Amino acid sequence: xxxxxxxxxxNYSQWYQDLxxxxxxxxxxxxxxxxxxxxxxxAIWEKMQQELDRRFKETGHVNAYFPLFIPxxxxxxxxxxxxxxxxxxxxxxxxxxxxxxDGKGIVVDEDAxxxxxxxxxxxxxxxxxxxxxxxxxxxxxxxxxxxxxxxVVRWEMKTRLFLRTTEFLWQEGHTAHATAEEAVEExxxxxxxxxxxxxxxxxxxxxxxxxxxxxxxxxxxDTYCIEAxxxxxxxxxxxxxxxxxxxxxxxxxxxYTNRDGKxxxxxxxxxxxxxxxxxxxxxxxxxxxxxxxxxxxxPIQVVIIPIFKNEQQLQAINEKVAEMKKxxxxxxxxxxxxxxxxxxxxxxxxxxxxxxxxxxxAIGPRDLENGTVExxxxxxxxxxxYQITDLHIKIENLLEQIQDNIxxxxxxxxxxxxxxxxxxxxxxxxxxxxxxxxxxxxxxTTETEEKIKELTKATIRCIPLDNPVEEGECIFxxxxxxxxxxxxxxx
RNA sequence: CGGGGUGUAGCGUAGCCCGGUAUCGCGCCACAUUUGGGAUGUGGAGGUCGUAGGUUCGAAUCCUGCCACCCCGACCA
Numbered sequence: 001x002x003x004x005x006x007x008x009x010x011n012y013s014q015w016y017q018d019l020x021x022x023x024x025x026x027x028x029x030x031x032x033x034x035x036x037x038x039x040x041x042x043a044i045w046e047k048m049q050q051e052l053d054r055r056f057k058e059t060g061h062v063n064a065y066f067p068l069f070i071p072x073x074x075x076x077x078x079x080x081x082x083x084x085x086x087x088x089x090x091x092x093x094x095x096x097x098x099x100x101x102d103g104k105g106i107v108v109d110e111d112a113x114x115x116x117x118x119x120x121x122x123x124x125x126x127x128x129x130x131x132x133x134x135x136x137x138x139x140x141x142x143x144x145x146x147x148x149x150x151x152v153v154r155w156e157m158k159t160r161l162f163l164r165t166t167e168f169l170w171q172e173g174h175t176a177h178a179t180a181e182e183a184v185e186e187x188x189x190x191x192x193x194x195x196x197x198x199x200x201x202x203x204x205x206x207x208x209x210x211x212x213x214x215x216x217x218x219x220x221x222d223t224y225c226i227e228a229x230x231x232x233x234x235x236x237x238x239x240x241x242x243x244x245x246x247x248x249x250x251x252x253x254x255x256y257t258n259r260d261g262k263x264x265x266x267x268x269x270x271x272x273x274x275x276x277x278x279x280x281x282x283x284x285x286x287x288x289x290x291x292x293x294x295x296x297x298x299p300i301q302v303v304i305i306p307i308f309k310n311e312q313q314l315q316a317i318n319e320k321v322a323e324m325k326k327x328x329x330x331x332x333x334x335x336x337x338x339x340x341x342x343x344x345x346x347x348x349x350x351x352x353x354x355x356x357x358x359x360x361x362a363i364g365p366r367d368l369e370n371g372t373v374e375x376x377x378x379x380x381x382x383x384x385x386y387q388i389t390d391l392h393i394k395i396e397n398l399l400e401q402i403q404d405n406i407x408x409x410x411x412x413x414x415x416x417x418x419x420x421x422x423x424x425x426x427x428x429x430x431x432x433x434x435x436x437x438x439x440x441x442x443x444x445t446t447e448t449e450e451k452i453k454e455l456t457k458a459t460i461r462c463i464p465l466d467n468p469v470e471e472g473e474c475i476f477x478x479x480x481x482x483x484x485x486x487x488x489x490x491x
Numbered sequence: 492c493g494g495g496g497u498g499u500a501g502c503g504u505a506g507c508c509c510g511g512u513a514u515c516g517c518g519c520c521a522c523a524u525u526u527g528g529g530a531u532g533u534g535g536a537g538g539u540c541g542u543a544g545g546u547u548c549g550a551a552u553c554c555u556g557c558c559a560c561c562c563c564g565a566c567c568a
Binding site for chain 1: 492525526527528529530558559560561562564565566567568
């Protein structure tokens with residue numbers, strides 16, 4: 001069967017790529033490292049946007065938009081920031097093309113060289129803080145709670161559909177506060193928003209934590225993150241929230257006058273999630289038959305497929321389905337009725353499984369006689385016969401059950417892939433044979449962290465927030481440690 | 492960016508070593524029979540062989556540059 005995916009067991013990354021393409025989520029474009037997000041993939045991203053945007057607004061944020069281009073000089077104003085991003089910036093140097101004087105084609109017009117090069121934003125802290133300088137004078141102007149939905153460009157060496165592309169879509173929140181306490185509170189608040197979204201909508205369990213100094217965002221005082229575990233035992237950072245201190249305020253001279261009439265630098269946060277979440281979603285739940293979408297995120301929650309031998313039967317089914325569809329939609333359920341006669345039922349079954357539609361309803365002449373339908377759930381592949389009379393209530397419940405089941409399954413899978421290591425040998429043994437998360441003691445130094453990374457490819461994903469205090473010895477150096485940190489090989 | 496690989500119809504491929512105008516499967520179109528798990532038969536359409544040059548009477552095939560993608564490293568959300 002030509003439509004089948006490579007199995008996860010056979011080749012996990014091939015499976016991932018097959019799935020992205022065959023489920024019609026995205027494809028490679030003519031531009032290196034850049035993808036085309038196809039309508040079905042974009043519909044899923046739009047659902048993510050809606051859910052996140054609602055949560056941002058509920059927590060007092062507003063949307064705004066800043067330029068794609070950033071003057072080069074802005075980048076050098078915050079030392080560690082430029083260091084972190086300099087190596088992966090796309091630079092605009094000219095503003096005009098002309099016909100090639102030596103023949104056909106078109107060339108850059110060297111006369112149209114920009115006086116100052118423009119950087120295509122890899123992130124917007126610099127342009128935004130340069131702007132905030134003009135917005136903030138008094139404590140009365142604070143806080144500023146702004147989010148931006150945008151595209152950014154990072155010239156990564158190696159790209160992978162959704163997980164790492166040269167251009168990607170994301171949201172970036174940039175807030176300004178009068179006090180450090182308030183900014184820290186904001187940082188944690190947004191981390192919690194992300195965690196809530198990941199667990200309740202995406203059905204992906206995450207571990208909230210703080211990055212080690214080495215893994216911190218360029219320009220941040222503290223970087224918090226949510227970390228998820230994929231089916232192949234690799235970790236994936238699903239979102240970050242940074243406490244930026246006064247670094248950007250100082251770099252861009254953003255001060256406010258406090259109640260005592262004194263000038264103070266403003267405190268900042270930034271936080272973001274990207275289309276990478278699409279990758280997390282796929283690798284958390286999907287199987288060898290295709291995508292598995294949690295109902296709360298699925299653009300199509302229920303697909304109805306008629307089974308008919310002739311036009312007359314189809315007519316009768318159409319009428320029945322119209323009622324069903326209406327009562328389901330009244331419950332807020334998104335329903336697609338696929339009564340095309342150009343594809344056979346079996347083909348459609350496979351197609352919607354590939355696309356991860358949570359519930360499929362099949363209805364044929366037999367059902368019309370009995371007042372029933374066949375209901376199949378995507379997550380477990382189970383089929384059951386339901387009475388049509390109270391179908392909408394049962395489907396509503398079923399969608400919730402599926403949402404829970406998908407989450408629980410992902411959680412079980414993560415637990416199974418979470419281990420503790422007390423010795424260096426044990427640590428290596430777990431990474432090589434099981435993969436997954438490893439809780440282990442670490443002496444707290446960047447040197448040790450880097451050495452471990454070099455030897456095992458495992459990094460400290462985070463220092464979990466709910467970490468118990470536990471005395472122990474660093475698995476690598478044997479030096480004393482006050483708590484375990486979370487290691488894993490990661491995407 | 493370093494090492495390895497690939498690029499032939501919408502997709503997957505054979506042919507390349509040893510030069511003579513491209514093979515097969517899926518898909519697509521038409522018709523018929525089908526329709527409760529990816530239908531079958533018959534007929535048909537579809538190709539700048541990634542791209543630009545070079546060698547040659549002749550290039551998918553040999554040579555060079557470039558581009559893209561995949562795998563493994565280094566970098567990262």
